Amino acid sequence: MKLVVPNDVLILIGEQVEQKADRWNLIFASHHFHDLFLPLVYRKVSIHHWQDANSFIHAILKRPALARAVHELDLTSWHARSVSDDECNQIQTSTSLRAWLEDVSCSTGESDQWAQGLGQGLADAWVALILPLLSQLRKLALAYTTNSPHLDRIMQRAVDCEKPFSAQSTFRHLRKVSLHHREYLDRSEHLDNVGGETQLSSTLLLPFFQLPSVRAITANAVVDPSSTTSSSEEPTDDKKPRFGFSSITDIDLRASSGNHGMETLVSSCADLKSFKYQHSDSHVLSNGYQPSAFYRSLTHSKKSLQILWLDHYGSHHPFTAAGLNQNHDEWFGSLADFTALQEVRVRLPNLLDIRYQNEPTTPLIECLPSSLETLYIEGCEERYLGMLVSQLQTVIKNRQARFPGLMRVDIEGAFHNVPSDDDDQVANSGSEVLEAVIKDKVYQAAEPLHIDCINAGLELHLHDRDLLHT
Template structure:
């Protein structure tokens, strides 16, 4: 019987259940299982859609069993439906609210069941050991309560006048799950003020924060966050305020999107350089690309191919993932004469260099520059171990769309054209001689065997083909 299983097996079963409620139900089977699972299953809350009813039950359970809150380290919330016991909720609201009017309004919004943020804000106060938080916003989400709680945490106002605000919170993910629009980055600023915060992830973050718009008196370098990862986002100032807010940024990743998100059209890599330059002594990983999930098409925006800037002074930068046009420094728009060779642009600390969005016409100018880098590896780039070039290197297959749509034929596989393989032959030979892994690939050629490597692929499954 399950009750006789070893404790390790019971814990493994509970941790692999898809829904948190199932773990609750398993723990309530008997006294032994409850005593075994209690320290383990109350470490993560994941509330999936539809979840408002589940979220409200979790709040009630933690209020009635405060010992459970001690072990909570993660929380993931999404939209959903409701349980509401006024007496139980008022007990918690009494320790949070600043006035009787606020308490009654909050209770009314909880009972109303039209938004989940009043529940999320209440739960944030109830979880003192929270380490990971994920918030997903939609147009219908009212975030006033969550924002107010975070603002009070920064200002050390009730209930944080008697308890340290989020002393263990290290990771926050903010997402936007509508098809258009985006999250204002001001919603992220309070998390940058928390002392233990280290990683911030954003999905569809649009715009930036100006010092004039910021009600908090904060100077540059006030945040301990060292990793920023922004996907499907848009900003024409390079998220300057958020980047400068970090005292020691080690990783910055930005995937740009146009059209479906708010903000200005067009990608300008140069606006990211000044704020990131402030972290030239600490930045280890840099990624600036288009977000392929946004279905970006090359619309020829005038600034998207501008030179990002020299990375030579970024003394600890090891991973670079940029668009090929943004790492080439040309004298003028004709792109005939280089202002700086690539050997003077890359940092000596580089280990992994990934260049994407390479057009066939750019390959002729890029390959000689990369060959010079590889030749000077031992002198200037001793740690370089991986080089990859991505671009449109396939031949568009001829498809009979009528037959294809009827399922009569399978579309032909796209492969890299031999022309581009030949044009990188010398570079591949150099990489092999200098012990650098080289990969020429095309994202439209899905299978790994259509990537051209400088050495045999270790995957035995490819060899069996």
């Protein structure tokens, strides 16, 4: 008796096959398996260069069902690959590519310019041609360069529901977006931009905030969209922040510069739950880290924000384009009114106002929300450790009444001891010094807090970013 396994069961089994190579083996097992599992192979697509893109787009143009099978598209590993004259000619004379170019372009001139970009192997041209085809896309990871005219154009058309998006919203299922800036993805693409500033073009970032399905966005090298406007200029109506129009709930900005607290982005979110920001002074337009600006922009999310990371392992220079960098230790402000906040990761000088004294102007217990569960304090100088331990002890002693959900405290700082021969810390081999470790006196200073945490049922962790094992 022949046992017939239903297709639905076979598909469930195939979805448990994680390795792409194994999924490929499935489709070559039989004609039936080929037709059944080929869409599964296309569920997660990674494209590394123009040849991958060319093969992929021809496949999905020939079989539109495969385009509908794509849920995740990863372009973060894209690298330049040269295009021969014969290959360029094949691209530009391809009947299927030309037909699709006519569908997505608004003029013959645009179509010709786009075809020229394809023939040069430009990532911008290929990616912008692929995206409108993926109607079921859930997750997009994109490596891009500052000059991405085709992507800028296609994303704005998606927001405006213009051709080729007039019939349907291709991105109606898109939930997660990652935008990774690559300064020289292909030097031949950007010879006119050598020496220019590396930053994310807001024309590419902002459209994702206007797509109603998107919930989470990660990006790096973002310069505050309002930074290009002089502070003395009165913003026009079209440049003023719009409040609460975006469905995005999670923002993660890395190696970025938010001179105005990223207010254009943050205030657009109607229900922001997670905000993570890592500062970098490497951008030309950076005026230094200004925490109070983020306090102002995040005020709109006081009732919804659950996770706040401010300047996680950020990069601060003594001087910026504006001159001496004196603002990076400014106090953020009290978090007590952020009534939904559960996880906080912040630098000590931004958590407590200790710029000119050894004790904070406002005690820590008055700066924290009652909803807090995890507190991670970065950048604690050794001279402030005793003060911080005392402040945290007060918090823990009042935990039951004020912070019933608090379960973990982390303290990070430059706590390691630099071994030297003078300290007789020499390895058995002779001249090789022992590995650096957190100083004993740091552990001793934190011991009273450790005891209080044990008694209260809390976790306490000490970290040094130069010692990954601690």
